[in-house]
Amino acid sequence: MSASARKDTPEQAEFRQYCRQWLAQHKPGEPPVRLPQSPLEIMTEPQLHYLQAWQKSAYEAGLIGCDYPQEVGGGGRGDCQRIANQEMIAARTPFLPNVIGLGMAAPTVFYHGQEELKRRLLPRLFSGEDIWCQGFSEPGAGSDLASVQTFAERRGDKWVINGHKVWTSLAHFAEWMILLLRTDRSHKYDGLSYFVVPIRAALGKGVTVRPLIKITGETGFNEVIFEDLEVDDSYRLDELGKGWQVAMTTLLHERSAGELQTPRAGGMKSGATHDTNSRSLIELARTTRRGEGRAADDPVLRDRIMRAVIREKAFEQTLRRSRNQALLDHPMRLPLQNKLLASELAQEVADTALAVAGAAGSLYLADDNAPAGGQWPMAYMNSFGMTIAAGTSEVQRNILGERVLGMSKSK
Known part of the structure; x- marks a missing residue:
């Protein structure tokens, strides 16, 4: 029995056993197409449809959205999503x-959205029928997120949006899309507001999506252009000018690298074509x-190799601390x-x-001689994006030093 299972309540132990049994009977077979290393690099419709079908079946079985209330499409359980995540990872599903919908959009909509909006959006988010993306970074605003310039002008009960998002x-x-934008140019932080925007329905009608091809050849990234896109005020989350506070909810979940899909933690990854x-x-x-x-x-x-193993084991233990209330001050x-x-x-x-791997580590996916199917060089190139996304490592250290440890600001 794992350390996590030993700490289960009777109700959680029963749910864990249910998850194991269901996964043993319903885990999908080999995919008909090569899957990317992460959901953020899904490039083709066949890849998406295979993975959507899996997410929908897991949701219908009660393994996704477990801790959200039933009235918004959740399972109404308490602290059980982490158990479902653990069992899915163990089963190598x-x-x-x-991932953006579950890890970032869901908790943000849940905590800041109107009740009608929650009931409308969250069930299809949990099931994977509606895919979500994040509209934060801009060509001139990345780590300094509060400098975003995408602007929404109010016209009656509508907003007209113009601007440019990138790395989407x-x-x-x-x-x-969850969208952070500016509604007042005279205030940096208090001039920000937060919306959810139906971008698929607006393609060619105020929204343009253009792919950005990475050095790996993957096209998971995009830039999104808004040109006079009109949205209803009911799509705004929380009060006008409170966008920065709402964005902090999103960012805290985006930066959570542990168990995902609960209102308190964000995103999950498990078996794709090869574990790295x-x-x-x-x-x-x-x-x-x-x-x-x-x-x-x-x-x-x-x-x-041993240094990497030790760091990985230490990180696994660090994740367990996320449930220690004394460390959540x-x-x-x-x-x-x-x-x-x-x-x-x-x-x-x-x-x-x-x-x-040596010289063979330079071989690409299509080469039959590539070690581990060529996944390691892909993981290496993509790893640099991971140390930039959601704030660079340098930004993370500055925030931890200044705001958590109380150190003086860096110059």
């Missing part, structure tokens, strides 16, 4: 495609030839720390894997 993952498939963790790193070292022996016999590589402490640690750990593991 496909990842859930609506899943926008090419999204029905809805220390367990797979060890397997790569054992199976990669190096001279007359194996890469695993190289003492320098063994030291690097500051809302930014654990989410920022976990995001920083997770992104840099992923980069270290991928970098070590390329050192293990």
Whole structure:
């Protein structure tokens, strides 16, 4: 029995057993198409449809949205989503495609949306029928998020939106966007407001989505252009000018690198085509030839691998602290720390894997000789985006130092 299972209440233990039984009977077979390493890199309709079907079946079985109230489409359980997540990861199920919806949009809409909006949007979000994306970063506003300039002008009970968002993952498939914009140019923070916008219905009618192709060849990123898009005031979350406060709800969930899809924590990943963790790193070292022996016999590589294993195990224990109420005195402490640690750990593991693979680590996905199907170089290149997204590692350290530890501001 795992340490997590030993701490289950009787109700949670019963739910865990239900999850295991259901997953054993309903885990989907091999996908008909190659899946990307993360839901943020879904590129084709067949990939999306396969993953949407999986998310919908898991939702209908009660494994998604568990902790949200039943009146908004949730399961009405208490602290059970983490159990479903743990069991899905253990069963190596496909990842859930609506990661932005589950990890960021759902808690934001739940805490700040009108009741009618929650009942309308959340069930289809949980089921994966409506994919969501995030409209935060702009060409001139990334880590300094409060500098966004996408503007909404009020006209009666409508708002007319103009502006430019960038690095928008899943926008090419999204029905809805969570959107931080400016409604008052005279105030930096108090001039921001927060909307949910039906961008799919507005394509060609005020919304343009353009793909951004990365060095990996993936097209999960997009830029989104708003030109006189008209939306109703009912799509605004919370009060006018409270967009920064609402955005903090989103960011705290985005930066949570642990268990996902609850109103308190954000996003999940599990088995895609290949795991890129220390367990797979060890397997790569054992199976990669190096001279007359194996890469695993190289003492320098063994030291690097063990450092990655130790950091991964330490991070797993750190995630358990997220349920310790004594450590939740500051809302930014654990989410920022976990995001920083997770992104840099992923980069270290991928970098070590390329050192293990040697020259073969440069082979791409389509090459039959590529170790582990060519997933490691993809993981390495994508890891640099992870240390930038949701605030760079440097920004995370500054916030932790200044706002959590009370250190003086950096110059």
